[in-house]
Amino acid sequence: MKRITSFILLLTLIIAMVFPAPFAFAAVTQSAPTTEVPTTEVVTTEVPTTEVPTTAAPTTEAATTEVATTEVPTTEANTTEAATTEAPMMTTAAPGTTNPDTVTILHTNDMHGRLDAEDGRVIGMAKLKTIKDNVQPTLMFDSGDAFQGLPLSNFSKGADMAKAMNAVGYDAMTVGNHEFDFGYAMAMQYKQLLNFPIISSNVYKDGKSVFAPSTIIEKNGKKFGVIGVTTPETATKTHPNNILGVTFLDPVASVTAEMKKLQGQVDAFIILSHLGIDSTTKLEWRGDNLMNNLASNKDFLNNAIIVLDGHSHSVIENGQLKNTALLAQTGTALANIGKVTFDLQGKNATNITASMIKEADTKDVTQDEAVKAIVETAKANFGKATSEVVFHNPVPLQGERSDVRTRETNLGNAIADAMEAYSETGFDTAGDFAVTNGGGIRASIDGNKDVTVGDIIKVLPFGNTITQIQVKGTDVVAMFEHALSAPTIEKDGQVGLDANGAFLHISKSIKVHYDLTKPAGERVYAIEVLNKQTNKFEPLQLDKTYKVVTNDFLAVGGDGYTMLGGPREEGPSLDTVVRNYFKAADMTAYQSTELQRILAGTASENVPGEVTTETPTTEAPTVEATTETPTTEAPTDEATTETPTTEAPTDEATMVEDTIETVTTEQPTSIQDTPAASVEVKHDNVIPFDQAVKQKDKSQHDAKAQTDKETAHQLPITGEAAGTGAAAIGLFGLGLYLIKRKSA
Known part of the structure; x- marks a missing residue:
């Protein structure tokens, strides 16, 4: 019986040596933390x-x-x-x-x-x-x-x-x-x-x-x-x-x-x-x-x-x-x-x-x-200057801080459309698309009411001017990565962006697809720009230069948009542009709550395919260029003596229009309140603008992962894992001794 017991012990020890513990091959090397004191630079x-x-x-x-x-x-x-x-x-x-x-x-x-x-x-x-x-x-x-x-x-x-x-x-x-x-x-x-x-x-x-x-x-x-x-x-x-x-x-x-x-x-x-x-x-x-x-x-x-x-x-x-x-x-x-x-x-x-x-x-x-x-x-002084009725608004236009700083809204879309429409006649050449920052939108506009000059100034109180700049495709990508770089927050099981004044609202001629499961700086996986000759959306070309309509605050690097800058055309104040557009536009085009322009998704779920468009059902009105501000305009549009071309207050503020935040900012649970675009898009798949680059990066990443996996087994066994092999050898010797003793 003792002989059988000894053989069982010997067999167990052999198995332990052949199939070591799973933690035996753990990597143990680690870089030492740095202790260097950071250098303080001046902003x-x-x-x-x-x-x-x-x-x-x-x-x-x-x-x-x-x-x-x-x-x-x-x-x-x-x-x-x-x-x-x-x-x-x-x-x-x-x-x-x-x-x-x-x-x-x-x-x-x-x-x-x-x-x-x-x-x-x-x-x-x-x-x-x-x-x-x-x-x-x-x-x-x-x-x-x-x-x-x-x-x-x-x-x-x-x-x-x-x-x-x-x-x-x-x-x-x-x-x-x-x-x-x-x-x-x-x-x-x-x-x-x-x-x-x-x-x-x-x-x-x-x-x-x-x-x-x-x-x-x-x-x-x-x-x-x-x-x-x-x-x-x-x-x-x-x-x-x-x-x-x-x-x-x-x-x-x-x-x-x-x-x-x-x-x-x-x-x-x-x-x-x-x-x-x-x-x-x-x-x-x-x-x-x-x-x-x-x-x-x-x-x-x-x-x-x-x-x-x-x-x-x-x-x-x-x-x-x-x-x-x-x-x-x-x-x-x-x-x-x-x-x-x-x-x-x-x-x-x-x-x-x-x-x-x-x-x-x-x-x-x-x-x-x-x-x-x-x-x-x-x-009394203010009322005299801003009491003129601009238009009758049929639909509520969403401009609250928690909305415009986290997601696409119908008011943001309408403002961006107004900017793009102005560029058709207001600049030397029409813009490809328009963007404006959510931090510059300061109030909502109620539905079914007469809207005055003062109401529009309340939405856009900073006196910024409309501006057109030239931006290379690679910088367009960087611009939207910055716009969508805010930390993510979760509420009621839904993940969204934290409030960020740099969040961009965009016009009907561009669409941005992003993935919140990715880290900031790697979230944008597709951008589509409308080809106004073919009336079809096409993938953004990284080496092409686009004419981007924006406000003068962003054009010179405000809100952290340091990838922008350079020569620019300038027009009248932004509130004047929006006022003229709202006066002529069919505002019922902004009733829809369906997402149309800034779309959250998962890049891995999209297979490359063709994106087509149909002829728009609503033609955006052409806004005549103007170089003067109406006499009823509040003087917030006037520039200071030191900065004659830039107007007064700027966009990424911390002022909340009638909204109070707690220490942890509450955010909406979903993205909504977006009007139907004036260009209808049919697409089953989205063509990633940098698919080839990302596929190359993925291949390199996979190859590195495989190499790491292979070299992991070459690492030395140390500490607790090494003790398993030593104990097995010791017990193996003990088993041989017991067998020999029994035989004797």
């Missing part, structure tokens, strides 16, 4: 058509040390303010709070010209003044993007909004990207229009600080160091011509350096941050990254650090607290007022809380009469 807009350099933030440890001299310009003097080495001080009377150790802050961000109240939507400036009088806060701040937005505020280039903010009684505000929308000269003029400081620590021009980086405010015997910081995304989120020569330094390094200058002079730090928390924003430039870095900085432990953020239009209702640092943001469009309270004894902060005063809470609040008078005067 520059000197040449609008060149790619914006990447600004990398320093590490957390770096944030605790002085800023490198190579990063901050050596000339610290402010061109229009006092020297930045000494923060200006403001001293005001105590607000009469019952507990002198309790600090109360009211704050707003991204008001975007919301002068007037709207029931259920906007608190308005007159109610804001009443609320401030009732709360009697210690301090009141704004975190940027206050002046540009609705045509009512744009009419005076933000001057009426500045009057209203003065009347409300702010203590300070920071500079948002849209403070530059009416031109650099107007941005500088806000410093004279406001009776409180407008500050930013990281905006430089020609080596000098453009705004005071900070201010010291004394209330109730306590001193508050208030520091401003502006998003480096301003380089692409205002018109490049508005910020020629302007650079935006690293936010964390700039704020940290200014805090160290003020340390010992103040009891608490208030950071007015126009950075945001959008997933599409680089982490190094985000408000939550700033807060986390400051909260972890050992130089400021136990100090009160209140980061009042803006730019992403996020509602952080109860704030984000880490140690004694708080991040808060109110959303947008004055739908909420933020409130922060904390107890401050010496330099130690406790009981830090954040809350919201929502529009619904202000239903019974009366409007302050003085501020209301400012608003009514602005409305």
Whole structure:
């Protein structure tokens, strides 16, 4: 019996040696992680058509040390303010709070010209003044993007909004990207229009600080160091011509350096941050990254650090607290007022809380009469210029932020069609197709109503001009890859794009097919362009140059479209082009909710085949070229003295038209609301524009995978896997011994 047992043991051991454990051939080599400190570069807009350099933030440890001299310009003097080495001080009377150790802050961000109240939507400036009088806060701040937005505020280039903010009684505000929308000269003029400081620590021009980086405010015997910081995304989120020569330094390094200058002079730090928390924003430039870095900085432990953020239009209702640092943001469009309270004894902060005063809470609040008078005067002046009826709109046209920044909509299609129609007679040669960015579409148009000049300006408030440029096919691909590069999000089992102002809406003469299962930069697998001689769609030719109709903001590289640029033809303001088209077009052509132009799919499911078209059933109206803006046009179309060809505010803003976002932006579950194109397309298959290139890449990838598979078995067996073979040999010897012993 023992002999049989020994033979069984011997057989088992032989099998174990022949068929080793599956983990025996695992690869074990791995590259060592790099420890090199990233280099911080300055974002520059000197040449609008060149790619914006990447600004990398320093590490957390770096944030605790002085800023490198190579990063901050050596000339610290402010061109229009006092020297930045000494923060200006403001001293005001105590607000009469019952507990002198309790600090109360009211704050707003991204008001975007919301002068007037709207029931259920906007608190308005007159109610804001009443609320401030009732709360009697210690301090009141704004975190940027206050002046540009609705045509009512744009009419005076933000001057009426500045009057209203003065009347409300702010203590300070920071500079948002849209403070530059009416031109650099107007941005500088806000410093004279406001009776409180407008500050930013990281905006430089020609080596000098453009705004005071900070201010010291004394209330109730306590001193508050208030520091401003502006998003480096301003380089692409205002018109490049508005910020020629302007650079935006690293936010964390700039704020940290200014805090160290003020340390010992103040009891608490208030950071007015126009950075945001959008997933599409680089982490190094985000408000939550700033807060986390400051909260972890050992130089400021136990100090009160209140980061009042803006730019992403996020509602952080109860704030984000880490140690004694708080991040808060109110959303947008004055739908909420933020409130922060904390107890401050010496330099130690406790009981830090954040809350919201929502529009619904202000239903019974009366409007302050003085501020209301400012608003009514602005409305009267604006109404005279924009009351002309353009057309009667039969169908709802979708222009809400969550729609136009994520998917094709009927309003986006109609605007792009208007642009293409203009090119037929407005430029030397007709354009091949038109594109415009979703960030430039700011409102919907209701159905079954008379639409006025003011309504259309509300949709297109930036005063951009229509432009035609020449773009090579390879750059057309790059353009659409950029348009569809936003992170994907999932809701109710549906995957879609996160909100991105660079998302493009396209005219009826082009179709784009993309695959969201692919990484950003590799999603576009087919583009079809209408051949207007044969009336058939054909695959995009990579080596062909196309005439692309767009707006002047995108044409010079705005919204990150650095692949565009070059010579361009220009026409009238975009809202004028759209107004003339809507007046003559059959708008019922935009009723359909079926996707027609920007189509999500899976590249592997499409087999090459022929795409044909039929004669369009609806002829797009020809729009006569015009070089003058009608006398009823609001002056938002006028250029500033510094940028005469580029008009005023620009497209990729953070203003939401009547839409409030939570910290995680909610997106639609499906793509819809797209009109039937005026060219009907019949296709079973789509011809990938770069099929040969991708097939070559796939073959190379498959060959490499096969090689990797073969070489995997040649890797040395180490660690736990190697132990299996050693044990088997040992047991094999033991079996032989037992057999020999039994035989003996």
